[in-house]
Structure formats: structure tokens, C-alpha cells
Amino acid sequence: MELTLEAAVLHVLDPGADLPVLSQTLLTDEDALHYLGGLAAKAWNSEEAKTCSFTSESPLLAHLGELDQAFLSVTADLAQSWFDVLRENPSIPAADAAFLLLNIDGNDYFAGLKLNYKTGYAHFFDMGTGDAVTGITRQDFLLPGASGKADEAFFVDLASQQVRVLEKKYEIDGRKQPYLARRVLCVKPGMSPKEKLAAIRDIAVEVNQQFYGSTGVDEPELAAAVCEEFREFRSASSQPGAPAQPAPVAELCDKLYGNLPHAREAFAQALAEREIEMDEPLPMPAAAVRRMEKQSLRSAGGVEIKVPVSVYRDENAIEFIRNADGTTNLLIKNILL
Structure with a gap:
């Protein structure tokens, strides 16, 4: 600046x-x-x-x-x-x-x-x-x-x-x-980038609970998608030429609900109700993104594990096993003792 x-x-x-x-x-x-x-x-x-x-x-x-x-x-x-x-x-x-x-x-x-x-x-x-x-x-x-x-x-x-x-x-x-x-x-007053990103996260959780229970998009998946967009934006910003612009909110929607049309529609409608447009830039304040890079997962027994979103979708590192009763088992692979 x-x-x-x-x-x-x-x-x-x-x-x-x-x-x-x-x-x-x-x-x-x-x-x-x-x-x-x-x-x-x-x-x-x-x-x-x-x-x-x-x-x-x-x-x-x-x-x-x-x-x-x-x-x-x-x-x-x-x-x-x-x-x-x-x-x-x-x-x-x-x-x-x-x-x-x-x-x-x-x-x-x-x-x-x-x-x-x-x-x-x-x-x-x-x-x-x-x-x-x-x-x-x-x-x-x-x-x-x-x-x-x-x-x-x-x-x-x-x-x-x-x-x-x-x-x-x-x-x-x-x-x-x-x-x-x-x-x-x-x-x-409008919304700050921090407030807007928090609102988008809340909307994604609401859509997930409304349409797909525990089998749809969860918060770590949302965090992973936001962090991916942030890394792509930072990479583009470092290239010579015109300054890079953050991706629109619609691209995050594609990452989350590409194959879930009903969820996409609900997500877009909830955004509009909070005066967030699909074509406006995705707010990605660096400090907020850093806080999302590790997600905390907690078991009913009180065990807490922090999972970096960089490995969240890597099936060679961890695997989420959905149970019929709505709970999820986490399988951690390649542990070094």
C-alpha cells in the first residue's frame, strides 16, 4: 500500500x-x-x-x-x-x-x-x-x-x-x-470483511443443517475452500501485471455446492437476505483466514484434534467415515510415533 x-x-x-x-x-x-x-x-x-x-x-x-x-x-x-x-x-x-x-x-x-x-x-x-x-x-x-x-x-x-x-x-x-x-x-453502515466472512460461514452451516444434516458441507470444508481461494489470490497477486482481485462469492459456492442444486439456491437466497451478492469479491482478511487454517474437531468424550485444512481433503492423510446415526468417525493415517 x-x-x-x-x-x-x-x-x-x-x-x-x-x-x-x-x-x-x-x-x-x-x-x-x-x-x-x-x-x-x-x-x-x-x-x-x-x-x-x-x-x-x-x-x-x-x-x-x-x-x-x-x-x-x-x-x-x-x-x-x-x-x-x-x-x-x-x-x-x-x-x-x-x-x-x-x-x-x-x-x-x-x-x-x-x-x-x-x-x-x-x-x-x-x-x-x-x-x-x-x-x-x-x-x-x-x-x-x-x-x-x-x-x-x-x-x-x-x-x-x-x-x-x-x-x-x-x-x-x-x-x-x-x-x-x-x-x-x-x-x-455495511459489513466489514470480518463480519461478511463470518456471515458467509454461518449461512453455509445453516444450509448444511437445513438440507443435508451431518452429511453435507461442514465448517472444515468451508474453511478449506476459503483457504484455497486465499492461496490462489495471493499467488495471483504476486505475479507481474494488473493487481489480482479476490474471487467472487459465487466461486466459493461452486466449491461447496457444485453438485447440490437445492443447497446452492438456499445459499444464494440467504446471502441476498443479508445483502451479500454472489458476484461481489469474497472477503478474505488475512488474519481471519489464518484462524481458519486449523479446524478443531471434538468427540462426545471431550477429545479435541486440530486438523490443518491443507490435509482435510487428502484421503491419504485422514478419512471421514459417516455413520448411519449421523455421527462421523475420523481415521488418521500414517501416524509417526
């Missing part, structure tokens, strides 16, 4: 004050810009970031074309809205809000990072009396370290107006819920 930071401003959102502190100048310090660029890169790469879309009620939508000339005023208005939400909901931590104009892989974005305050300690010294006096003082308004991350963030593609949002849940109106997408940006 290539990220270039073109402009940045920092506003202070401390709900303990009556008003936010809105900067009237851009950040110019190179260390500060490098720090914000690093935090932006981490937020952009988060597998929990959701793809969202603007609604007609979003006040930001009308001002995207003004960012070049009115960056400070547009960000000040957005910071004020963010501050108002914090004042109304004490569970949301105080923070600084950094707003950025940046370019990621050739595309221009308007971004915001919420930098929650951290508590830390620093030394101090006083030479006022002639004697060196040193001590330790508590600091309650420290920003995340360079190796840390922004707790919440958003990225608006200035060409497509697609919005990418990373948000957290806080106690609001009596229940834990996210707020950044709906209450600050006024965008319609």
Missing part, C-alpha cells in the same frame, strides 16, 4: 469542556504528519472496517467538493458534530480528531481519525531553588503511541463517494452500539 498525506488538521474533542477546540491552521510538523500517516495506514488495513454509503441526510456529502478550498471549515463543522455526540453520551471517550486529505494507491480520500486519550507518566525536574528536584507526573491526555492505533476512523473516496468506517461500540441509549457511521457521518 502506498499512502501520501497531503493535508492534516487536529481538533480537540474533550466533552469536559463546553466547546471543542477547533484549530485554524494545518499541521506542518513532519514528525506529526508521519505519525498520523502511520495511524491512517493501520486503520485503512483493519479487517473490521465497514464499507458504507452516504444517505441524502448526510451534511458532509454536499461539502466533499469544497475540501480543497474549505478544508478547515468543513473539518471544524464535522468536529463540532462529533463533539456534540460525545457530550450527549458520556460513555464515549474524549479524544482528539485528526482530519486528513490523503492519497492511497492512486485514489484521493478525506479521512478522520479519533485518537482517544491515554493515561501515562512522565518525569519532570525543577531547578528553581538551585537544587535539582525530579519527580514523576501523571499525564491524562496522551495520544496513542506510534505503534498504537486510532480507535475509530473513516475514509471517504472522493471519486466514488464510497465510505470506509472503523467504529467501536459504546453504551448509548441503554445498549452497546456503534455511533460514528449513523450519528456523525450519517452514512448507511
Whole structure:
């Protein structure tokens, strides 16, 4: 990923004050810009970031074309809205809000990072009396370290107006819920890659139980199919030429239900109900795929075995024997003692 930071401003959102502190100048310090660029890169790469879309009620939508000339005023208005939400909901931590104009892989974005305050300690010294006096003082308004991350963030593609949002849940109106997408940006939340992959896994399990009981596609088979697609995508990405695109969800469906037409139909219908299209790219966040590479199998007696999905379909390594009562026996071959 290539990220270039073109402009940045920092506003202070401390709900303990009556008003936010809105900067009237851009950040110019190179260390500060490098720090914000690093935090932006981490937020952009988060597998929990959701793809969202603007609604007609979003006040930001009308001002995207003004960012070049009115960056400070547009960000000040957005910071004020963010501050108002914090004042109304004490569970949301105080923070600084950094707003950025940046370019990621050739595309221009308007971004915001919420930098929650951290508590830390620093030394101090006083030479006022002639004697060196040193001590330790508590600091309650420290920003995340360079190796840390922004707790919440958003990225608006200035060409497509697609919005990418990373948000957290806080106690609001009596229940834990996210707020950044709906209450600050006024965008319609979508699903993060992590949530979408989890939904696809849940749908496959539901389809299996509905149509085929324990004789159809099970979770390890799904994991094996996802890992295969991921390896193919990574292999294609390493080749010279145009960047590879993840395979569509339909290809995963073919791997799972190629010879099971009723299950294919149910799988597609369940995806549509959760607003996941068959022709959209299969979400394959690397961390989530790594967690799927070994599947845990448990017996009724409590024995647990971790099976790498790389050998799941290798009959020379293991064999699943389906029993008439719906249970399955696992035969492990070529054991080295």
C-alpha cells in the first residue's frame, strides 16, 4: 500500500469542556504528519472496517467538493458534530480528531481519525531553588503511541463517494452500539470483511443443517475452500501485471455446492437476505483466514484434534467415515510415533 498525506488538521474533542477546540491552521510538523500517516495506514488495513454509503441526510456529502478550498471549515463543522455526540453520551471517550486529505494507491480520500486519550507518566525536574528536584507526573491526555492505533476512523473516496468506517461500540441509549457511521457521518453502515466472512460461514452451516444434516458441507470444508481461494489470490497477486482481485462469492459456492442444486439456491437466497451478492469479491482478511487454517474437531468424550485444512481433503492423510446415526468417525493415517 502506498499512502501520501497531503493535508492534516487536529481538533480537540474533550466533552469536559463546553466547546471543542477547533484549530485554524494545518499541521506542518513532519514528525506529526508521519505519525498520523502511520495511524491512517493501520486503520485503512483493519479487517473490521465497514464499507458504507452516504444517505441524502448526510451534511458532509454536499461539502466533499469544497475540501480543497474549505478544508478547515468543513473539518471544524464535522468536529463540532462529533463533539456534540460525545457530550450527549458520556460513555464515549474524549479524544482528539485528526482530519486528513490523503492519497492511497492512486485514489484521493478525506479521512478522520479519533485518537482517544491515554493515561501515562512522565518525569519532570525543577531547578528553581538551585537544587535539582525530579519527580514523576501523571499525564491524562496522551495520544496513542506510534505503534498504537486510532480507535475509530473513516475514509471517504472522493471519486466514488464510497465510505470506509472503523467504529467501536459504546453504551448509548441503554445498549452497546456503534455511533460514528449513523450519528456523525450519517452514512448507511455495511459489513466489514470480518463480519461478511463470518456471515458467509454461518449461512453455509445453516444450509448444511437445513438440507443435508451431518452429511453435507461442514465448517472444515468451508474453511478449506476459503483457504484455497486465499492461496490462489495471493499467488495471483504476486505475479507481474494488473493487481489480482479476490474471487467472487459465487466461486466459493461452486466449491461447496457444485453438485447440490437445492443447497446452492438456499445459499444464494440467504446471502441476498443479508445483502451479500454472489458476484461481489469474497472477503478474505488475512488474519481471519489464518484462524481458519486449523479446524478443531471434538468427540462426545471431550477429545479435541486440530486438523490443518491443507490435509482435510487428502484421503491419504485422514478419512471421514459417516455413520448411519449421523455421527462421523475420523481415521488418521500414517501416524509417526
